[in-house]
Each structure stands twice: as C-alpha cells, then as structure tokens.
Amino acid sequence: MLDLDRLPLSRKQLTSIGQATARINLWHGSVRSGKTIASLLAFVIAIATAGPSGLIIICGRSLQTIERNVLEPLQDRALFGPLARHIVHTRGATTAVILGRTVHLIGAADARAEGRLRGLTAQLAYVDEATLLPEGFWTQLLARLSVPGARLFATTNPDSPRHWLKTGYIDRAGELNLRAWHFRLADNPSLSPEYVADLTAEYVGLWRRRMIDGAWVVAEGAVYDMWDEARHVVAELPPMRRYWCGIDYGTTNPFAAVLLGEGVDGRLYVTNEWRHDSRAKHRSMTDAQYSAAVRSWLADLTISPEWTFIDPSAASFSTQMWQDGHAGVARARNEVVEGIRSVAALLAAGRLLVHESCTGLLDELPGYSWDPKATERGDDAPIKSDDHSADALRYAVHSTAHEWRHLLTLAA
Template sequence: MSLSNYLAPKQMQVLHTYLHDDFDMLVLTGAVRSGKTFIDNLLFIFELRRVAQMAKDNHDKHPQYILAGASSDSINKNVIISCENQFGINFKLDRHGHYNLFGVDITPVSTKTLGGLAGARGFTSYGAYVNEATLGVEPVFQEIQQRCSIDGARIIVDTNPDNPEHWFKKDYLDNNKKKARMIQFHFTIDDNTHLSKRYIEGIKARTPQGMFYDRAILGLWVTGEGAVYKDFDERKMMAAKLPPMKKYIAGVDWGYQHYGSIVVFGIDQAGKYYLVEEHSEQYKEIDYWTEIAHKLQKKYGRTMPFYCDTARTEFIDHFTHNGINAKYGWKSVVPGIEIVASLMKQGRFFVKRSAPVKFLDEIYNYQWDDKNEDAVVKKNDDCMDACRYAIASYIHENERKTYHPDSNDREGIMRGMRELGL
C-alpha cells in the first residue's frame, strides 16, 4: 500500500511540503475532524528521527525537543496516546515526566497559563510540536520559539480557529513575512476524505449556521461562543467607501486607567449606521477629550449630539460649558445591546475601514457573563459602550419617539416635568 491509502490529499500536500520545502514553522489551522492532528502527529515522529540524526552529527548525546499543549492531559491524549495507537510506537516515560523516543528527550510544556514558562525555560531545543496553539498564552509560545535556537530547528503547530483578533492569528498568521519562513495550511472538514460521506453530510446538517458552522465545518476565524455581537461579520460590514450621510451622532465612554472612547456614527438616507471615526486612549484628562470633541464638531457639525456615559456628570457639564452638545446617554445595557445587534442582523451596521482603534479587538472579545445571563463581562467594553451610547440613545430618543434617560439626567427630568405642567 502507498501513503495515499492512509493520507488524504491535503495531508499528502502537507507531507510533501515537510519533506521538500524550506521552513522554520509549519502551521495547520482549520475545522475539527479535518485531519490536522493526524498528519502533525506523523510529522512529529519524522521530526524526532531527524533530530536524532542532527544530534548524532553534533555529537550531542542528550538532544531535547519540546512537546507543547494546553495541559499535560491534552498532550498525553492528543499526541502521545494517539501516536501509540496510530503508529504502534511506545514512548518511554522517565521520572521527570519527560518522554523519550529515538534517543531524544521530549519535554512536555503546558501552554494554557503563564505557569508553562517554567517548563520551557533553561534549555536549548532542537524543535517543538505545539498542539492546540490557540488554547495557549502568547508568552509561553514566544518562549518556546526562543528555545528552538539550534541551527535547523523547526516548529510544527496545529490549532482550531478562534476569534479573528486572537493573538496567534494577528501576531503570527497575519504577520507572515518572507523571512519568518512560516508555511500555513488551512483545512475544512471536506479535506478529510477518510470520513464517511454520511458523517460529513450529517454533521453539516446538524451544525447551526453562523459562527458554529464557519468554525467547525469551514475552519474560519470568526466570532466565538458567548460573543455579544455574534452577527458582526468583518467580511461584510467593513466599508472602504461611504454613501452621503444625513446626520452624525457621537457616543462617549469616560475612562482613565481603562480606555476612554469617543466614536462617531454617520446615518445615511436608508437608515444605515456607519462607524466613521473612533478615538480611544488611556490616561487622558477631560481637557484632552474636550479638544477631541471640538475637532469632531468642526468635522461633523457643531450641533452633533454627544451621548455620554452618565457615570461622570461633571464631565458632561464640562462638555456643555465648552459648547459641546452633550447629552445623557441611555444606559439600559441589555436593551441597548439589542438595538445595536438588531442593526447588524438587518444589515444596517457598517464600519469605515480606517475608523477602528479598539473596535475590532473589542467586538470579537465582548462576551456575555456565563454566571449572569443578563450581564456582560466588564472587559473589552470601552469602545463597545461608546457605540451603544451613540446608537441606542439616538434611536431610543428619536426613532422610537420616547426617551427615558438615566435617573441622573437632570435636564431630561426637568424637561419631562415641564411637559407634564409641573
């Protein structure tokens, strides 16, 4: 039998690349059950044989190699036991918890927490195999790279996709310079031709459309489970050219140690909302934000409303006293999120490509609190809050013709009392 009886065509491509191309890092990403780990486990065995020969040529009697994964349990299940079952190979385990094969000392490194740094430090490695890379933290991955400093060392990586702003995608896959000598392969479930047609048809039919399907079946890097704005699609909602706008509105989230943020949305004739500008900064005083607001007024109109976080009413007063049309933002979190989310679902939400500062990073990491279904995790939310204040406040005040401001909205309360004749 030939290898083609055991390997799917995509796996054969990977093997051909491994045997014939020059690289320092070989990365396999994509769908579950697509055959990534099987071929990488095979390359792992090939690498250990290659390392054993390199060590012999270097007169090194104790070559070391890194085997990394989210935890010791996942390393054992995904790689060690799988290799033993699939290839009939037995790894020796020493009293230090290291494996040994072909005379190579295989050091396991856990990548899920910074505690894994201790296992990766203090030695030089002939290479590394990193399983489930996106489940690890970046400092440990960096440490593993730095340890593989012997001439000819190579790193094999496999992972399922995560959110598009994940450190592994942004810092490595999207930053693949020629001198990095990194080769990437993308897998879909259809690349595993050893799966039965019945299984593939069934799993496709049973997997919900959207994020789950895009990740599990197509192997795409899309917004993850628990994301607040699951319908945001960077491929469809980023706009290079914008139509004429009939109105501009702004949202303000105050900050200092965490980011403060001012965003501007344009609204076109069709009622579509476009994020046209974002300013997000840390450690800035109110005078800085006042200067930003004045610049935005000159650009988008002096009467443009700034819907502000009511947590700092003195900042809102400062804006007002400086000629800025500052309004108290509508702060009902879940109803406000529902308004923004509905625009995305209706195809009425877009982002100017040049606008984002923190927006893309936050929207993919803005999560519901799994301990409280009516709350969001108070992280990655500064720009998100500013966007919500702008859109939800404006729609609540104008399109719905009713406005129930925050209880601290003195202006709104007085206006309401006057309307009631009090």
C-alpha cells in the same frame, strides 16, 4: 517507511509539510481541517533528519491530551501505515520513542509547568493546541530551542482575535522566523461532501466562522454571538434619513466616536467613526482639542447629527462641546446590559449594519465578551477591554431606541 503518495493529502497540506523549515511552524484553523495530520508528518520528517544533539519534546494541555491528539494518530496504521510501528509509547509514561529517538512528553496545564522546561536544551518541539498553553510556557519553550536549526511545530484551533498567540506571533509572521498555514474545514480532502455540508449547517454566526472557517473570533462568551461580518458589514451605503452620534470619552484610553444613520431602507448603519488613541500616538488631547476634532470630522462629512450622545462620565467634555456651540449634546443612556440588548436585537434582526471603513468598531465587536468573573458573581457585565467603539455604538443605539424600535417589526 513514510510514503506521502499513499495518503490523501491536499495541496495545502503537502505545501505546509515541505515549507515547515522556519524556527516556528504553526498550523491553525477549523476542526477536522487536516492541520494535525500535516503538522505530525512535518514533525516526524524533522525527527528522521535531526542530528543527535538536543532533546525532542511534545507539549500539550495534559499528558492525556498528548496521548489522544498526537500519539494515537501517529500509531494509527490506517493513517501512517508502516510508520505507526515506529511509534512506541506506554500509556501514562512521560516519554515515547519515535523512530528510535526518545521524545519527552510535557503537560502544561498552568503557569507552573514553565518550570519543567528550565535547564533543557531542545532541538525539536511539537505543541498540541497552542492557545490552551500559558504564554509563559510558550515563551520559555522557545528559549529552550537553542540548538542550531531548532524548530517548533504547533497546531491550534482559533481563539480570541486578541489572544497572545494571534497578536504576538501569527500577526507578526513577517517580523519573525515563523510560517503559519490557515486551514478551513473544506481543506480536508478525506471528508465527504455530505459530512462537510452537515457540519457546516450545524453552526451559525461566530460559531460557524470559528469552527468551519477557522477564523480568530470569540465564540464562547461573545456578547454579540450573532455577529457575522458576511451579514453585517457593507461596502456601500444607502441615502440616510438622519444621523445620531455616540461618543465614548477617553484620555489614556482611546476616544471613540461613531456616526449612526437611519437608511431609507429601514435599517440603521454605522456610517463613519473617529478615534484617537493617545498611547498609540503618544499624544494626549484636551477637552477643547477633542471638541474641535469631532466638530471638524463632522464638518468634513457635511453631517449634522440630530443628537450627540456622550459618555455620561465625561461631564467636562459635554460642557466643552456645548460651549463650543455643538447642537444636540446629550448624556448617553448608560444602562449597560439594556444597551447591549438593544444592539443585539438590531443585529439579530439584520437591522444594524456597519460600513467597512469603521475598522476600530469592526476590530472590537468580534472580541467583545462577557466577563467570566462577573458571571461567577451572578452579574452580567462585559470585559472592560478593547470596547471603546463598541461603547460609543451602544450609547447611540440605546439612547435612540424609541426612534427605531418599530424597525424590529419589519421583515429582516
């Protein structure tokens, strides 16, 4: 009934099908990368070998997306051959029959869908586009998979690197009974080289990383949508002509300092960073302690920045730095949108690069996004979350715009 040899499957697809024995099995990656076919085959094999106890469930954003993304491919004889005859579904119905087993179809457009799962006992579940489902629904679904040996199969395209599925599950695969497989466009053997080349050429920056490489980066609404690690992150630094420092002050929130250097090659570089997260380290610091830590960090680097631009709301910290004899203390320019434009202009021109050691900043920049609620009000404002190193960079860059503006006229 199911002959895998007749299908043009890649080694990665075959490996994932054979290894999909964990409680949570997750295929994630770019569009048209082959993850859906592999996951559906693994799900059907699980149905064929499942015992009689417990329900079988397919979940998606809506009944229509379940029909389009799951049932229609399974009924495609060109893909699944004789197996397609054993997938029976009437459009609009909330159940289907797969290999003689009744399968329940559940749309989960919002948090209220969680109630549809309550009281169920399931043995197998398939989730289409998992990042589009409410986290509460996903959590409840896992709780309902209580039959011994129960398994969940899920697919998704990448979303924000801070998405709950990424941070709570994929990043914790080593702690959980979870297996995940990452797919890129090039992993699909059924696509012609010409199609792959054409599609790849259509995307740049973050969109290329998400849609082609399957990376978990923000594309829609990204503040710095030109950000590309392959282009903007460096492992080596040239000699620097001078330095500036930007500081975003935090007590309960992270405190972040970045060092911005002007290289002899006519580019700006984020060369170093220092961060303290009081929540993560369970230790708060006073203004005096922060001042001592920043000055010690700079002394260890043997760097004296011309100016240190500090979060203008941190007046007491600025005073502390001045009293401690730190030269060049100044209030940072804090015009948010204008500062973002300054950073974006440098990134787009290839005139601002980040050293690979600055992991706090590198973690924040891909997910630094515009606030959709502010957009609805007609305002331009970034989401105030995970932005402390990004703000420190903005302070340093925008406050020195008159010093580096001429660099934009040079060829990138």
